[in-house]
Amino acid sequence: MWLWRAAVPFIVVGLWQLVYELDVTSRVLLPSPHAVWDAGLRLHSSAVLWPNLWSTVSAALAALALSAAVGIPAGILLGMAPRTWTVLAPYLNAVNSMPRIALAPVFFVALGIGQGSKIALGFSIAVFVFLMNARIGVLSADEDQLKVCVALGASRFQLFRKLYLPVAVPAIFTALRLGIVFALLGVVGSEIIASRAGVGQLITTYSATLSMAQVYALLIFLAIFTSVLTMLVGVGEALLLRRQRPDRRRGRAPTGMCKEREEQSTDRHPVRLHSVSVRFPGAGSPPDPVLENLSLDVPGGQFVAIVGASGAGKSTLLNVVAGLTPVSAGSATVLGRPPRAGRADVGYMFARDALLPWRTARRNVELGLELQGTAAPARPERALHMLDLVRLSSAAGKYPAQLSQGMRQRVALARTLACDPELLLMDEPFAALDALTRSSLRDMLLDIWDDEAHRKTVLFVTHDLTEALVLADRVITIADGAVRSDVRVPYGRPRDQRALMARADYRALYDRLHADLTA
Ligand SMILES: Nc1ncnc2c1ncn2[C@@H]1O[C@H](COP(=O)(O)OP(=O)(O)OP(=O)(O)O)[C@@H](O)[C@H]1O
Incomplete structure (x- = not known):
């Protein structure tokens, strides 16, 4: 498989050379691979390439960061608020389907021709990728996980941090991969329309003189940048989602119950x-x-x-x-x-364990303690004691995917009992x-x-x-x-x-x- 993957560029270059030799298309439009390689080397050793490439790359990275910073929280909040989504969806979809490249002149007028307008255009395109993906990520949250968190006392902010944000992580990584491409699209598009620096501006200049070898060399430089960034995102994703470090701490005497408890009831x-009586709205009229x-x-x-x-x-x-x-x-x-x-x-346990897959068994048991405000140093000890009670001390560092159904349900029991x-x-x-x-x-x-x-x-x-x-x-x-x-x-x-x-x-x-x- 690796051999095939390594062979692909050679096959593409071979086919390219063949088309060039057969003179199928204009040689001005499609120079030889060798001419493009030479143009790339000349650009590399000239003073032209690197400042312009940096101008494009830095604007694309800024647009990406800004889009993520705005799009991810907005997407998660919209995922958590279905009614707000219902109100806003038609307008957001309308803006999203607009060809935002047409906003370039507006940004030029507002921000002048330069980095600001490039970042703005990149942002206007990439932000929707983050918003839509983060929202879809939130919708993948399991209803039982939500019920467990609410039953354990999660506030809206705690739901955001401890359930919706982690559950949306895979979708956010997908958005990052797509966002790189869309941010770059906006930035280079803006540079092609009007700019003083950047790869897009170089492409316009070289195209005007029919120096297509330089144009293709620049496109290859951009493709290399995008591939390296996408690869780094992939490495980050693998590292973040792996998180399988075994926990070596073991339980001693339990301490630290949940901090805020209702006053002890005297009712026997x-x-x-x-x-x-309970009637659900909408279940018949009048509801049964x-x-x-x-x-x-x-x-x-x-x-x-x-x-x-x-x-x-x-x-x-x-x-x-x-x-x-x-x-x-x-x-x-x-x-x-x-x-x-x-x-x-009050502890509540369900037929489905609803464990959070990104937390170890111990950290799942700690969830209720966290939501109830138990001090952080006391949580691991208490969680390990509970795992000991359900005879699962040895699985404290394992993730739900590494546990049998019975073990998962025992972790859920420990989680329910953790707040006593x-x-x-x-x-x-x-x-x-x-x-x-x-x-x-x-x-x-x-x-x-x-x-x-x-x-x-x-x-x-x-x-x-x-x-x-x-x-x-x-x-x-x-x-x-x-x-x-x-x-x-x-x-x-x-x-x-x-x-x-x-x-x-x-x-x-x-x-x-x-x-x-x-x-
Ligand atoms: N949120 C809701 N909205 C509308 N109807 C509901 C809602 N929750 C439950 N019901 C209805 O209430 C009735 C009782 O549901 P409930 O889940 O309490 O039954 P159950 O005895 O626990 O059933 P099961 O053993 O199958 O889980 C069902 O007809 C169900 O459709």
Whole structure:
């Protein structure tokens, strides 16, 4: 492959020489490769080339830097604000489709003939490349990653810095590659129209005297500059996206919880829902309720499983408690206060791990600590302790792509627990795992939950009645947006699934709940 790549210039020059020898086209228009090589050497040793090349290259680099500095943040902000995009899109697209080279005379009048007007024209063309690509990069952010960041308490600025900017990096590198070409196009175009220095101005001068060998030599110099810059961008991209350095620090005693916590609640029921209804706008007219008149009190330290068919409203119920979905009617109190997204005392875990692929396992666990304002020196220690808890200390320096699905979900569990939440919301956290891994993660969760000193209240959503009966103190079935049954699980711990399933009373309870779900 490398041999073929190295052979391409020789093949092109050979074909060029052949066309020249066959006299297919005018020799003035197409001089021989040898004549172009000679012209290049003469330009190189003359005092003409380098000051002019520098004039063009410095203007192109300035236009590129300016375009990136304006286009990237603007693109990311527009990606984060879909409504603003909807308003502005027709106008931005109209400006983008304008032949901006026609703005050259305007820049000459405003800035005079010189570097300023060249940079302005290069900028006016390249900035849209950055804006459009950065916006598209932001749109590639995973909805679950966004939900996790919001649930962990990310502000708009933190979302920009910790989610949208990194997620847009590959698209930004694409924009850089294209931006080099577009900035150069603007600068050389401006020089060809009117300038006192630059490669474009030299091309105009040599073309006027039909010195085409010099013109082609200059174009080859520009192509070499663009290729070197594109290669450097490629190296930067590879270095930035690799980031696979193993972390040698290991956990000791945990310190530094999340800084800002809600005042400790004195309510013995961390979750209180009274006659809660949720209607989503646009879901029918009038919209059908997804939850209707649902009441539920959960005492502290209880492990509650919520079971229901697909679409029954289980996730909506958790979202209400997490403060991600407002209630349309009724009242909700979580740890003594109205629900609010991003509280350190409420942890939320989803079926998809939604790990950030550009962070190591340890740095993923640190995410909630960062968003909640834990001091930087305390974070690694706390994160490593959490990874130790889920038996993943040895994978602290690995990236999500290097972990199995079960390991990724354990990292997500460590991330959820890192802020030591009092209330744990879990939305089918093990649904994507195979039966064996699921069972080992259930045991791990129960071990963590069983710690008397830090016993958490858990709302655990699942489709699986057996999982609910093995894990929970209490099983609530939901159908048509309301509580269908609410039973205490009458078995001690630890529970053995196979032994449970052999018991007649277990089978009777299972059948009763199953009937409630399917009625
Ligand atoms: N943001 C939303 N806008 C409109 N409708 C929604 C929204 N979120 C959920 N719904 C609707 O609410 C109903 C309940 O959804 P929910 O996700 O709570 O169900 P679920 O019991 O968790 O289902 P599953 O087990 O399949 O995840 C569904 O009909 C769904 O289409």
